[in-house]
Amino acid sequence: MASPWQEPDIEEETRTDEELHEPPKYKVLLHNDDYTTMEFVVYVLKTVFSKSEADAVQIMLAVHKNGVGICGIYTAELAETKVAKVRSLARKEGYPLKCTMEEV
Numbered sequence: 001m002a003s004p005w006q007e008p009d010i011e012e013e014t015r016t017d018e019e020l021h022e023p024p025k026y027k028v029l030l031h032n033d034d035y036t037t038m039e040f041v042v043y044v045l046k047t048v049f050s051k052s053e054a055d056a057v058q059i060m061l062a063v064h065k066n067g068v069g070i071c072g073i074y075t076a077e078l079a080e081t082k083v084a085k086v087r088s089l090a091r092k093e094g095y096p097l098k099c100t101m102e103e104v
Contacts, residue, residue, distance in 0.1 A: 026079035028071040031098040
């Protein structure tokens, strides 16, 4: 007699033909404009992207000099959330700071 606690025999399905892939990654970008202050960009980088003061200043300078800077690389959902947060903060403060995402 089989124990009532014994697991029934079930064949496990194996996936040999399917390969599991990492989700696509997206870089979040800040774009330069003539109105958003450098201080506000550093604030955004520190609060939204958890950058150190030194890293935030370095990224802010890249945005200022090159017209665009990479804030980080994230999954699609996290990148979308960060872009929305930046846009909300900028709008609240009256800045036209542009933040976008693009697939890596």
